[in-house]
Amino acid sequence: MTLTNNSPAIVLIAGHWLGAWAWDEVLAHLDTEHSRAVAMTLPGLDPNDPERATKDLDDQAAAILETLAGFEVTEDQPTTLVAHSGANAPVSLVIDRHPELVKRVIWVDSGPLSNGSVFAPDLPAGVDELPLPPFDALAQQASLDGLTPEVLARFRALAVPEPAPVLRQRVELTNDARRAVPTTLVCCSITSAQVMELAHSGHAMFAEVAHIEDLNVVDLPTGHWPMWSRARELAETIHSAACGVPEGPAPC
Template sequence: MSNYVLVAGAWLGSWAWDEVVPALREAGHGVHSLTLSGLAGKRAVPAGRQTHVRDIVDEVERLDLHDVVLVGHSYSGIPVGQAAERIGERLARVVFVDANVPADGESFVSTWWQGPAKLEAALAENGGSWAPLTAAEYDGQGLTEEQIARIVSGSTPHPGASLADPAVLARPLGELPATYIKCLLDGAEPSDDVAELLAGGQWRLVLMDTGHWPMFSRPDELARILLDAMGR
């Protein structure tokens, strides 16, 4: 039995995995979907330097989990990638779901694909938080109107301090046993940093013909991929 720890991306909480969890549990695995500090039901909890990494590590240690499959979606790939090396032998595999990946000394803001200044301005305009996307901004991502409405209604502002938090890595990320899931409606190719990690030989690439939020658009397919990541 593996223990899947599921961490959703910006603006989302543990609820984002509700349609993925049943298939993993039916296959006999432990499943622990996690809400990060400052989001959803933990919105009142401050999030600063390394808070989200500690959220993940603390959950694994508190529950004394072993054979852990850490799953990080979008932004959460950054804290998940750091937590993966910190839990040591407890880790079985890390899965990045169309995710950002950490680079030592770099943050989500510093590597933002539209440029750090644009994201920094967006945070400043919203009192230091990153405002959730509007419904129109989910167009073209393989989501139904009902799925979009669910995401929008459940989203909360993302704490900006976590986005500007530089990653701390003790060893090369490419040494971790990892699967990277690329969602093709959000871009046909992995980003350059991910492509370099995939070329190292330890990482596997899986393609999904859907958008950036597959836990909503293709939950059953995503669950199968997560199970296959462990060869089960």
């Protein structure tokens, strides 16, 4: 099937340490008969970029917008953004700056940031980048459920250290229209009931969720990296959310 520029675009963006490769299995399962799906690598996470450690959130947001321009995304033909984990920072900036370009945002074990958020405000000044931690330490921060030794070995081999400017930059959000963008939360390592309880209690990590005007929540129980542990189910969830159908393949 030949897709036209009228086919809706789905842009997948992975979190810290990851590039476009992280979505390979999801893309293999995603229904591309009725959509144009692409995974992108954010600035700072390309191992071949000699200046990658200097990249910040503004660079990443600009790169997302450049990708959308390449898909000829406009207000009349908006996109679906899929943001996993730490990709929530640049995607929050994009939605704040250009909400008219986003048909729906799908947060994968993640969520929108509040104004003033900083991922690592206490990161020492002498640190230029943050490598992927040992897995025993990482497991204390995020669930590794569902990841086989082979998957973990690939994760370790392909992970790129996260640039310190990305981790230190304060997220500046000024446009309340971002809260009107239709939103899906795919809850994996924490249930949707827990997320909503934390949101309504004002928990710093989830407070912005309480302000979203058009919100749908989906439970996909697994660890923090569902693109590897439940790739097929995540692809189906993304398709359903992006195309506005309750389940199964259907034209967008």
